[in-house]
Amino acid sequence: MVWTTLQQITQPRVNTPFPANVFRLNNGLTVIHQHLPATPVTVVDVWVRAGASVEPDNWYGMAHFLEHMIFKGSKQIGPGEFDWVVENTGGMTNAATSHDYAHFFLTTAAQNLETILPYFADILLHATIPDDEFLCERDVVIEEIRSCQDDPDWLGFQTLCETVYGESTYGRSILGTEEQVKMRSPNQMRCFHRTHYQPENMTVTLIGGIEQEEALSLLNRAFAEFEVRSECPPRTSILAPIHHKIARTELRLPHLEQARLMMAWTGPGVDKLDDAVGLDMLSVLLAYGRTSRLVKELREEKQRVWDICGEFSLQRGSSLFTISAWLETPHLQEVEGIIQERLDQLQTQPIGEAELARIKRLLMNDYMFSTETPSQLASLYGYYNTISQAELSVTYPQRIANLQAEDLQRIAKRYLTPDRYVVTVMKTL
Amino acid sequence: MPTPHLHRTVLDNGITVIAVENQAADIIAARLFFRAGGRWETLDQAGVFHLMAATMTKGTANLSSAEIAEKVESIGAELGVSAAADYFLLGLKTVTPDFPEMFALAGEILRSPTFPESEVALEQQLTLQNIKAQQERPFNLAFFQLREAMYPQHPYQSSILGTENTVSQLTPGVLEAYHQHYFRPDNLIVSISGRITPDQAIAAVNELFGDWQPPQTEIITPKLPSITAQPSRNALPQQSQQSIVMLGYHAPAVQKQEDYRVLKLVNTYLANGLSSRLFVELREKRGLAYDVSGFYPTRIEPSQFVVYMGTAPENTQTAIGGLQEEVEGLRETPLLPEELQAAKNKLIGQYALGKQTNAEIAQMFGWYETIGVGIEFDQTFPDAIAQITPDQVQDVAQRYFSVSPYVSLVGPEKYISAS
Known part of the structure; x- marks a missing residue:
């Protein structure tokens, strides 16, 4: 049996049992498997710690551009051949890049996996990045950048992140600019690939209608050989700016039909997961659903905004808490003032029992609704393993249950400061 | 591959019930469809079903807007009402034990909405703004332009939101009239999937809607212009x-x-x-x-x-x-x-x-x-x-x-x- 050579490293570290199994292959690759007997669908999601945050100083846009070039094949597999094999057997594949990761996923009927998996592994591990394909795909990436620049919400969020994080990791544009992308070379890209697409940086999650023995045997064969390592130039570590007061940027755009108010606070990294979960709860409390404080007050009662929503995104080093409102320009100042007051209130008045129960139940059910399919599970485990460890993902409901009103008050005090934040305002030209 | 545990039945009052038993997760999803939506709107009332969907959860015979939101959000369910070109939909998702309560609420929302004047006015303003905001994206502009050219004098011409012209003239009275005409049991399809047996699902629909009798009147079938190619x-x-x-x-x-x-x-x-x-x-x-x-x-x-x-x-x-x-x-x-x-x-x-x-x-x-x-x-x-x-x-x-x-x-x- 192939997997007797594997060392199972799963040790539940908290009380919630982790329903998947985590293995480390002999070459150091981490594999996460969960058998779901009720579904004929199987998902493979490959997570690589090779997002924009590990790009060398001036190699802007590299991680994302490489994600495109992976699909251009290896020595064995021609450009687009992998896409054809997946789709010709009724499956789907795609990829995404952020600061902390690039990930590549495929969904297919379980019986096709044996055919498809070797293709998938080969293009990921042995991308050749042909020169002519590189030049052609560069035009595609530039079109992607252009289409984003025609999207006001993308532009606003980009500006907000740059203001929050400055030159540090999460302030960097993932796509890069047209000029920056034109400065990338195929050689640089091969170097980046061979530095980062190595077993210790990768997690392969395989979830669905395949039993453990078969899954491990397939993965062990497909992900056996990695490229000879390269070493990229280093990335200088730059600290995020500390905002001692309100940092304000304004963006004026043509064709804007409504103004935007986007406010942001940085939260902890994944190492303080309870604080992060608390911020998630606070974002629901403030601006998710009609009963949330800001939606109720500003959209329903005072009718000062067209819409308002809160969002919390967990990142490895520093998470981001945002409140965004779509509104008329004359209301900008008043709305920002009201949000400040509501944050101030959070720090001085504990949350009532009924409200706390509501946000807990809402988030716990939401967690259940987001773990229904193999692709949701594969993505959840893969992401957590990339920024920390997979087992943490299932501790989320328990952490929510444990957090109390005084915890949330402390968390609000620590992170959601009404007098220190970043704000980007967008108005029409 | 046929879907196991799939059942379809028509109740005495004309409701079609579709039930799929799926024990995989502790979840039940329901979709309640009416044969209504953009296709059934007159051109000068384009957007009426969207506005109806937006205001339907904002007041019923027994519950205020805030009470409805509180019921849904305190239980952590998902409940949304929307309109599309070919259907009108209430969608619902709960963990299994919460299903009866939320399903009952869905029944109340669909059968006895009150369309309070202030809520209609608010959602009308939000819709008008939404129509404008759609124009911020070049893709939307291109698609609107294409539809206008391809569907002259046809309800598929405009987006489900309607136009500034038509939406600004809608009133609670118009919503009520459309609601009264199209919301009847023989125009309703209830589709349920999750940890619930078909018998339980059918019983739930019967309990909630069994007393609802269809009126004698015929449902209006829209008379739409034929489409001829006039490329531009x-x-x-x-x-x-x-x-x-x-x-x-x-x-x-x-x-x-x-x-x-x-x-x-x-x-x-x-x-x-x-x-x-x-x-x-x-x-x-x-x-x-x-x-x-x-x-x-x-x-x-x-x-x-x-x-x-x-x-x-x-x-x-x-x-x-x-x-x-x-x-x-x-x-x-x-x-x-x-x-x-x-x-x-x-x-x-x-x-x-x-x-x-x-x-x-x-x-x-x-x-x-x-x-x-x-x-x-x-x-x-x-x-x-x-x-x-x-x-x-x-x-x-x-x-x-x-x-x-x-x-x-x-x-x-x-x-x-x-x-």
Whole structure:
């Protein structure tokens, strides 16, 4: 049996049992498997710690551009051949890049996996990045950048992140600019690939209608050989700016039909997961659903905004808490003032029992609704393993249950400061 | 593969109930469809069902807007009401124990909404703003322009939101009149999927809606103008980084099932996924676009076959030519057997992948019933796709792609004006 050579490293570290199994292959690759007997669908999601945050100083846009070039094949597999094999057997594949990761996923009927998996592994591990394909795909990436620049919400969020994080990791544009992308070379890209697409940086999650023995045997064969390592130039570590007061940027755009108010606070990294979960709860409390404080007050009662929503995104080093409102320009100042007051209130008045129960139940059910399919599970485990460890993902409901009103008050005090934040305002030209 | 535990029944008062038992997760999803929506709106009242959907959860005979929101959100359920071109929908998802309570609330919302004047006024303002905000995106502008050209005097002409003109004239009285006419048991399809047996599901529907009697009056069937091809080229100048290039052809309604299926396959071949013809030829080989694709919506009334891309302004004319050549080339050149087979595998396989969550399952069966093709469509569709021949593809291409396309362009003036 192939997997007797594997060392199972799963040790539940908290009380919630982790329903998947985590293995480390002999070459150091981490594999996460969960058998779901009720579904004929199987998902493979490959997570690589090779997002924009590990790009060398001036190699802007590299991680994302490489994600495109992976699909251009290896020595064995021609450009687009992998896409054809997946789709010709009724499956789907795609990829995404952020600061902390690039990930590549495929969904297919379980019986096709044996055919498809070797293709998938080969293009990921042995991308050749042909020169002519590189030049052609560069035009595609530039079109992607252009289409984003025609999207006001993308532009606003980009500006907000740059203001929050400055030159540090999460302030960097993932796509890069047209000029920056034109400065990338195929050689640089091969170097980046061979530095980062190595077993210790990768997690392969395989979830669905395949039993453990078969899954491990397939993965062990497909992900056996990695490229000879390269070493990229280093990335200088730059600290995020500390905002001692309100940092304000304004963006004026043509064709804007409504103004935007986007406010942001940085939260902890994944190492303080309870604080992060608390911020998630606070974002629901403030601006998710009609009963949330800001939606109720500003959209329903005072009718000062067209819409308002809160969002919390967990990142490895520093998470981001945002409140965004779509509104008329004359209301900008008043709305920002009201949000400040509501944050101030959070720090001085504990949350009532009924409200706390509501946000807990809402988030716990939401967690259940987001773990229904193999692709949701594969993505959840893969992401957590990339920024920390997979087992943490299932501790989320328990952490929510444990957090109390005084915890949330402390968390609000620590992170959601009404007098220190970043704000980007967008108005029409 | 037939869906196990699928049941369909019609209650005495005309409600169609579809139930799928799925024990996989501790979740129940319900989709309650009415045969109503954009298609049933008069042109001067476009947007009435969207506004109705937006205000329906904002007051019933027994509950205020805040009370309804509190009930849903304190239990952590998902409940939403929406309108589309061919249906009106209340969607609901709960953990199993919460289902009875939320289902009862859904019944109250659908049967006795009060459309409070202040709530209608608020949602009306929000909708008007939403209509304006849609215009911030070049893709939307191009698609609106295309629909206006392809559907003159037809409800598919405008988005489900309606227009500034029509929405600003809607009143609670208009909403009430539409509600009274279309919301009746013999116009309702309830589709439920999750940890619930078919008997329990049917009993739940009976308990909630069993006392609801249909009125004697006939439901109005909309009289819609026939669609004739009058291709035009429309260009909207805008300072943007990209041009949006969109081509549209008239295409059959879902009821013309044979042509419909062949064109779905053609759409898959041309526009679906990373191995599709448009993606490979125009993006992978020529680098013209990041987003290049197409769609052929499943519709009760005549549909449209659309292909589009966003491209650098100087490539606008090249893009029109490239898209047109790929679509119309199908009239002359038959698909190779392996190309056809690949498209079939893709369509049939991805169709199966679209039925994973309880919400997806409930949605699909309820929708088939609502648009008149019946739940058996789920079983016949894959088999029928497998039978399609290259000759059928060519024949359909000749019949639907012989008239030149409607062209809709949005981008910098210099590049989109007629050459």
